[in-house]
Amino acid sequence: MQRAKGLAGLTLGDLARAANIEIPVNFKTQKGWTGQLIELWLGASAGSKPEQDFPELGVELKTLPLSYENKPLETTYVCYAPLTNNTGVNWKNCNVRNKLQCVLWLPVQGEREIPPGERTVGFPILWRPTVQQNAQLQHDWEELMDMISLGQVERIDATVGSYLQLRPKAANGSVVTEAIGEDGQLIKTRPRGFYLRKNFTQHILETAFIE
Secondary structure (H helix, E strand, O other), rough: OHHOHHHHHHHHHHHHHHEEEOOOOOOOOOHHHHHHHHHHHHHHOOOOOOOEEEOOOOEEEEEEOOOOOEEEEEOOOOOOOOOOOOOOOOOOHHHHHHHHOOOOEEEOOOOOOOHHHHHHEEOEEOOOOOOOHHHHHHHHHHHHHHHHHOOOOHHOOOOOOOOOEEEOOOOOOOOEEEOOOOOOEEEEEEEEEEEEHHHHHHHHHHHHHHH
């Protein structure tokens, strides 16, 4: 947290230049650049492995792009959703719960007209879900996983889940993976990811600074 607080008020350009990293003109082809830059400064070690970014601390890092009104500009990716071989997977041992047990949120200016190098890093929030938040996340995850297991993955849209939603997660529409079809057969579909809704991360922001 001390290291994260030390980044507050600096721009992404400040951090990139100090680390001798090239600053992208925009994020069309380098969407994960901000997160990778912050990970470098904070010493995250997990990379893309299915564990927290700081496994020795049990902490996940999430950058949160904000509007001028300090509202989240997009949903927050959590992890890929397993579409097959889900026997034995439950809330207690799933990757969503593992990733969201303790999150270091780092707000960053995210309005598109602000060049990447001029975007300012905000004050960090170390967050753990409340009992109510955890229960709703579990409910959403179980509802989505039930639909996946019952072969209804193609029926899942953005309306399913209060805090958590399932959305396509791939570089482009040509990427496909296996999933369970309605008759129990294997089908080809786009990979899916779990995402936190903007209203949920907005609530995290609001309560963090009230407390």
